Amino acid sequence: EAQVTQNPRYLITVTGKKLTVTCSQNMNHEYMSWYRQDPGLGLRQIYYSMNVEVTDKGDVPEGYKVSRKEKRNFPLILESPSPNQTSLYFCASSFGQATYEQYFGPGTRLTVT
Amino acid sequence: KNQVEQSPQSLIILEGKNCTLQCNYTVSPFSNLRWYKQDTGRGPVSLTIMTFSENTKSNGRYTATLDADTKQSSLHITASQLSDSASYICVVSARGAGSYQLTFGKGTKLSVIP
Numbered sequence: 001e002a003q004v005t006q007n008p009r010y011l012i013t014v015t016g017k018k019l020t021v022t023c024s025q026n027m028n029h030e031y032m033s034w035y036r037q038d039p040g041l042g043l044r045q046i047y048y049s050m051n052v053e054v055t056d057k058g059d060v061p062e063g064y065k066v067s068r069k070e071k072r073n074f075p076l077i078l079e080s081p082s083p084n085q086t087s088l089y090f091c092a093s094s095f096g097q098a099t100y101e102q103y104f105g106p107g108t109r110l111t112v113t
Numbered sequence: 114k115n116q117v118e119q120s121p122q123s124l125i126i127l128e129g130k131n132c133t134l135q136c137n138y139t140v141s142p143f144s145n146l147r148w149y150k151q152d153t154g155r156g157p158v159s160l161t162i163m164t165f166s167e168n169t170k171s172n173g174r175y176t177a178t179l180d181a182d183t184k185q186s187s188l189h190i191t192a193s194q195l196s197d198s199a200s201y202i203c204v205v206s207a208r209g210a211g212s213y214q215l216t217f218g219k220g221t222k223l224s225v226i227p
Binding site: 040088098102109 | 147154155158159206212220
């Protein structure tokens with residue numbers, strides 16, 4: 001089944017403890033991106049990647065890192081999480097940016113205390 | 114600054130009724146406009162993608178329209194069902210130098226009641 005998977009789905013952590021949220025897709029998509037969704041603010045793009053080893057900042061990249069060493073994986077790294085990073089995170093992928101349909105993962109709900 | 118405004122913020126309708134959601138945008142240069150459906154706590158799912166030359170696009174009971182001159186789009190839902198209860202998000206893509214920028218609306222929350 002074609003899908004985008006994220007792990008973990010739920011995570012409660014403490015301020016400053018490094019964490020990684022994994023994202024994997026099995027559709028051979030070149031384009032992948034990370035979003036956060038907060039009440040009243042909608043979806044905001046954190047980082048995106050147009051291909052392996054090519055990443056770029058989105059609208060809200062501060063406090064996050066990403067890497068794209070393989071085509072199928074695009075992990076999101078929080079080196080020192082803070083409470084304002086408590087949010088619902090989505091990974092998405094598509095064949096390209098232009099008019100290609102974007103497939104979203106199921107989401108990761110992160111709480112930083 | 115690119116912006117996407119959706120209205121209404123929320124809407125309650127009776128099962129079986131039709132409804133129309135609105136999306137106004139100030140995004141340039143325009144590439145395409147997308148409508149997504151997002152069930153609570155789940156990832157958005159694409160409904161339609163329309164380019165500049167497309168006025169109307171349907172996906173089952175969902176019909177999206179685009180007026181590129183007035184920079185407006187609408188999503189019409191026909192014969193609503195309880196499963197249509199969700200947030201509907203309008204996303205406009207702008208073509209930049211070598212990449213595309215997506216601007217998301219904040220969504221319209223639709224509740225369909227029996």
